[in-house]
Amino acid sequence: MNTSKSEALFARAQKVMPGGVNSPVRAFKAVGGHPLFIASARGARVTDVDGNTFIDYVGSWGPMIAGHAHPRIVERVKRQAELGTSFGAPTGLEAELAEKVVAAVPSIEVVRMVNSGTEAVMSAIRIARGATGRDQIVKFEGCYHGHGDSLLVKAGSGVMSLGLPDCPGIVADLAKNTLTLPYNDASKVRELFDRQGDKIACLIVEPVAGNMGVVPPATGFLETLREVTRKAGAVLIFDEVITGFRLGLGGAQERFNVLPDMTCLGKIIGGGLPVGAYGGRQDLMDKVAPTGAIYQAGTLSGNPLAMAAGCEMLDILAEEGVYGDLEKKSDMLCRGYQDNASALGVAARFTRVGAMFSMFFTGRDVTDYESVKTCDTGLFQRYFNALLEEGVYMAPSQFEAGFMSLAHSEEDIQQTIEASQRALRKARG
Ligand SMILES: *Cc1c(COP(=O)(O)O)cnc(C)c1O
Numbered sequence: 001m002n003t004s005k006s007e008a009l010f011a012r013a014q015k016v017m018p019g020g021v022n023s024p025v026r027a028f029k030a031v032g033g034h035p036l037f038i039a040s041a042r043g044a045r046v047t048d049v050d051g052n053t054f055i056d057y058v059g060s061w062g063p064m065i066a067g068h069a070h071p072r073i074v075e076r077v078k079r080q081a082e083l084g085t086s087f088g089a090p091t092g093l094e095a096e097l098a099e100k101v102v103a104a105v106p107s108i109e110v111v112r113m114v115n116s117g118t119e120a121v122m123s124a125i126r127i128a129r130g131a132t133g134r135d136q137i138v139k140f141e142g143c144y145h146g147h148g149d150s151l152l153v154k155a156g157s158g159v160m161s162l163g164l165p166d167c168p169g170i171v172a173d174l175a176k177n178t179l180t181l182p183y184n185d186a187s188k189v190r191e192l193f194d195r196q197g198d199k200i201a202c203l204i205v206e207p208v209a210g211n212m213g214v215v216p217p218a219t220g221f222l223e224t225l226r227e228v229t230r231k232a233g234a235v236l237i238f239d240e241v242i243t244g245f246r247l248g249l250g251g252a253q254e255r256f257n258v259l260p261d262m263t264c265l266g267k268i269i270g271g272g273l274p275v276g277a278y279g280g281r282q283d284l285m286d287k288v289a290p291t292g293a294i295y296q297a298g299t300l301s302g303n304p305l306a307m308a309a310g311c312e313m314l315d316i317l318a319e320e321g322v323y324g325d326l327e328k329k330s331d332m333l334c335r336g337y338q339d340n341a342s343a344l345g346v347a348a349r350f351t352r353v354g355a356m357f358s359m360f361f362t363g364r365d366v367t368d369y370e371s372v373k374t375c376d377t378g379l380f381q382r383y384f385n386a387l388l389e390e391g392v393y394m395a396p397s398q399f400e401a402g403f404m405s406l407a408h409s410e411e412d413i414q415q416t417i418e419a420s421q422r423a424l425r426k427a428r429g
Pocket of ligand 1: 115116117118119121144145146147206210211239240241242266267276
């Protein structure tokens with residue numbers, strides 16, 4: 001595979017950008033080599049600047065659930081661009097997207113748009129602290145909630161793939177208010193809340209962990225979180241930046257039927273443009289300025305291009321049969337992966353919830369950060385590179401999710417399974 005143009009661009013970019021990228025996970029550090037620079041994408045495929053085309057399971061790390069350059073989204077964005085790209089004043093599009101979100105997500109009564117998942121989480125935490133008058137927050141090891149100062153403690157894939165310790169530059173007095181627990185350990189959650197529940201502002205969780213690879217919640221885990229936070233008067237925040245609109249129009253909360261007090265959204269909600277959102281109970285959201293005293297703002301928040309793309313995306317996802325189709329194709333792919341690993345005798349564990357999935361190269365069941373860390377990352381690196389040669393583009397880290405889109409065809413999936421078998425054989429040596 002010729003990647004000389006990508007290599008040249010990477011050399012240029014590294015001179016003027018940290019690591020040559022604008023987000024660390026793009027740098028291919030965990031898999032060796034250099035990142036591919038993408039020129040274009042359409043449907044289920046991305047094409048790099050050297051003209052190599054790949055079946056894509058990264059999907060821009062989640063947003064591209066309808067496939068790349070979906071004609072309806074492209075058309076809607078074009079039309080909006082002609083009308084102006086930013087006004088710094090309200091538009092009808094903002095109310096339209098907010099109405100769609102409130103209608104789709106069971107626990108959201110009121111929602112505020114921001115520009116990224118990180119911003120959504122930072123804001124939700126501020127609301128929780130402001131509303132409860134408490135400082136402490138609880139998160140789980142291996143869950144990522146964006147790069148906000150309070151959240152960069154034991155924070156999953158990006159940090160994990162780079163082997164970074166907890167992040168320098170975070171004020172110790174702030175970090176000490178972030179308490180971390182092992183994912184899926186309900187008894188540790190109970191212990192903590194029994195001891196100091198009255199000091200805890202909020203508990204934040206990825207209802208299906210996606211940032212240490214996909215780790216589904218154990219039976220009853222989310223229910224326990226709901227019960228202890230309610231009893232302690234703490235705010236339960238579901239970070240649905242990945243799961244929102246992916247596991248169903250109503251996200252993980254609808255799928256598992258556990259309703260948080262607040263929800264953070266990102267990725268899919270922008271239809272491929274930068275959007276995040278946080279929302280929840282009316283009484284909590286009433287504390288947000290200008291209704292309430294908790295300040296949160298954004299010059300480009302509710303940007304008309306992004307709102308237009310988001311509205312079109314949610315309309316596409318509201319159509320009959322969308323989630324059944326994603327479920328069926330994701331199941332087909334994961335079964336294929338599983339059969340390959342069994343046939344070759346490779347120790348692996350497979351996790352999937354709806355259209356998000358992971359293959360972990362370990363013989364141990366995967367339930368939390370500790371078990372995920374037992375993976376053979378050397379094998380993953382060889383497999384990833386062999387698969388790339390075969391024309392399949394997956395996330396360049398063992399600790400990430402794979403994402404199915406509406407644009408993947410059954411032929412694409414069959415092709416992927418066959419490519420994966422050859423790659424796995426090569427990687428195993
Ligand atoms: C991606 C992600 C974020 C951060 O969103 P950005 O848009 O990258 O800032 C937060 N939480 C979860 C669960 C995510 O997957």
